[in-house]
Amino acid sequence: MGDDVQNRVLLIEDDEELRTLLARYLSGQGFTMREAACGQDGLALAEEYLCDVVVLDIMLPDISGLEVLRQLRARTHLPVVLLTARGDETDRIVGFEVGADDYIPKPCNPRELVARLQALLRRVSWDQKVEPAQVSAVGDLTVEPERRRVLLRGQPLDLTATEFEVLQVLLAHAGSVVRKTDLMQWALGRRLATHDRTLDMHISNLRRKLGEDGQARIETVRGLGYSYRVAS
Known part of the structure; x- marks a missing residue:
């Protein structure tokens, strides 16, 4: 190490x-x-x-x-x-x-x-280690990478380290489908194994923390993965 x-x-x-x-x-x-x-x-x-x-x-x-x-x-x-x-x-x-x-x-x-x-x-x-990144906004979410923080309409979400990683990947590809295999590798740093529901559980928690429209924000694309949908 x-x-x-x-x-x-x-x-x-x-x-x-x-x-x-x-x-x-x-x-x-x-x-x-x-x-x-x-x-x-x-x-x-x-x-x-x-x-x-x-x-x-x-x-x-x-x-x-x-x-x-x-x-x-x-x-x-x-x-x-x-x-x-x-x-x-x-x-x-x-x-x-x-x-x-x-x-x-x-x-x-x-x-x-x-x-x-x-x-x-x-x-x-x-x-x-990375240089402080500029704050970015995706719809009503604000991402502060250097503080590992996401705000929803100005209010910080209480995210774990892994939830932050998962959400950050989805937001970076907002509007596009992120395959489960890629999301697992990019956010959790390992391959997606058969019967491993770790990623699904993190997605479920993120939806709950994002509020009533959490299910609509993080859309399941059957057979492929997930997509973060920005409200119009």
Whole structure:
């Protein structure tokens, strides 16, 4: 991992064997690790430790990972990757609604986790390195790239890092269809896999945050992808 990419990871996982395995593997890949075995300790570490991304297990012994995520989202926009039970669609959906950026099912492949973290951190790092871009407007949306912020009629939208990336790509191609495979690669930094609904969940959350006309703004083009439609 390049020196320009910040790589400080907070790992919140109660399974000691898995936590040790992941921490050791991530450290060997150049990540700086901090670990917590429960939600409250994780929140305390998030307050006192400067980290760049959080890896968060949903099943924790004191408070649920989803509650930890809610509290994190109330105070920070740090990227969060959830560790979820394999096949548990409900936790993933709720996790994205609360503000997760990505998820990986357990038992997880450490190499896959590294790839997800690197893709997420590269996007954030790249945005911080580019020269400040001029504010752009698409209809009643205003994009402030250097602040990673989107305003709807002057009011900031509460977007996660990944939601910002997805919306920014759609707005850059407003009026045109962006294929799901391209949107996944450009916004999430990885290929679209069979049965992976991560992108669909981010689109659903964006529509909800865009208000009553969110469904009309982000149009599904069946068999192809999505298109952001600017109201006339």
